[in-house]
Amino acid sequence: MAHDVDRDRLARLTAREQEHFARANPRSRALFERAGASLLGGVPMPWMMRWAGGHPVFLDHAAGARLTDVDGHEYVDFCLGDTGAMPGHSPPFVVDHAGTQLGRGITTMLPTEDAIWTGEELTRRFGLDRWLFTLTATDANRAALRIARQLTGRPKVLVYSYSYHGSVDESFAVRAPDGRTVAREGNVGPAVAVGDTTTAVEFNDLGQLREALATGKIACVLAEPAMTNMGIVLPDEGYHEALRALTREHGALLIIDETHTFSAGPGGCTALWGLEPDLLTIGKAIGSGIPSGALGLTADLAARVLAEPEADYEDTGGIGGTLAGNAFSAAAMRATLEHTLRAEDFARTVPLAARFADGVRAAVAAHDLPWSVTQLGCRAEYRFEPEPAPNGTVAHDAADPELERFLHLHALNRGVLITPFHNMALISPVTTADDVDGHTAVFGEALADLVG
Secondary structure, three states, X not given: OOOOOOHHHHHHHHHHHHHHHHHHOHHHHHHHHHHXXXXXXXXXXXXXXXOOOOOOOOEEEEEEOEEEEOOOOEEEEOOOHHHOOOOOEOOHHHHHHHHHHHHHOOOOOOOOHHHHHHHHHHHHHHXXXXXXXXXXXXXXXXXXXHHHHHHHXXXXXXXXXXXXXXXXXXXXXXXXXXOOEEEOOOOOOOOOOHHHOEEEEOOOOHHHHHHHHOOOOEEEEEEOOOEOEOEOEOOOOOHXXXXXXXXXXXXXXXXXXXXXXXHHOOOHHHHHHOOOOOEEEEEHHHHOOOOOEEEEEOHHHHHHHHOOOOOOXXXXXXXXXXXXXXXXXXXXXXXXXXXXXXXXXXXXHHHHHHHHHHHHHHHHHHOOOOOEEEEEOOEEEEEOOOOOOOOHHHHHHOOOHHHHHHHHHHHHOOOEEOOXXXXXXXXXXXXXXXXXHHHHHHHHHHHHHHHO
């Protein structure tokens, strides 16, 4: 898509930024070349290949809302580990409490008081009555889907086209133009055809949702309250009320994934919007980036789970793992939820996210570009379309990897880090107004270069 940008000019600007990046990051480049001999793609995890410079900058240290690479460049960090470090990097209270636990035992297959405190706090924030812990939100989602199929006796999961729920096989599904459910492009080695396990519909389309649920085959709907993988896609007014009513009418369970939408407030969208899920999954930020995840269930559903005599939740049933709920992760979760991402923190971060969004809007308007910005709590994202997308497919079709690469690389070269997969910025409790204004200035410079 053109997005009102001269493509030849864009290519020249990107080449300029690439040359600057290469000159400025010799140590990162050397480490990347060394890593290629032992690490797949030269990185410890394939997503790290997505940084705009052709290789990532290598980390030296991070604290608060800033990080420093091995070449000595400091960055204002709006990526924050793609949400994992939403409280900021290495919060002192987490370092203290989890560090103490590190010296007292990491994993023992025994519960701790920290786990109880964390379960109680998650209930207070999100309203679900019972909790089990995992190491990631992906694990929590996998467990939730197993439980839903077990309790309903139904085979299929409903997801939204271009949603994201971690590396869950059933979620890599989109609705084709002819209504079939097919695998997302690039899906690696699916065990079975995704249409055998999943029905995909478009977000905000009640007709498609109603039709799918009426088949009687849907065990559960797995939904982010607002989509966050293809930009932020907000629900239409009344959509969640209809979703809840329809799932109850057709006997399907409702799973709300708050992993990214935790940005909406201390209880995520579930508390902010008064949602009533049967199960809730969350991860990443609740442990300040130390591997942590949680699955919440209503009291009624928890009783049904424990009343299933043939279900082996302790061993071969596919629920849990030996490291889940370990003492170290439990300590990190307690310290995080006790000392940060509270109402008083969101009272500061949400207005800063609005400041970020307003700055982007002003820069876009000043250069007469048909782009839009959407905010969800302390998260904001700009997209190359005049109006926010109503669903994941529309958002996907508006993507522009070449334009994103230039904007990300331009920002990186000027000490601003945003998420490499899209144009998302996250505000931590230690991010400042000056940090936000710095991004606005850099973003404005990039647009001035683009428009000429």
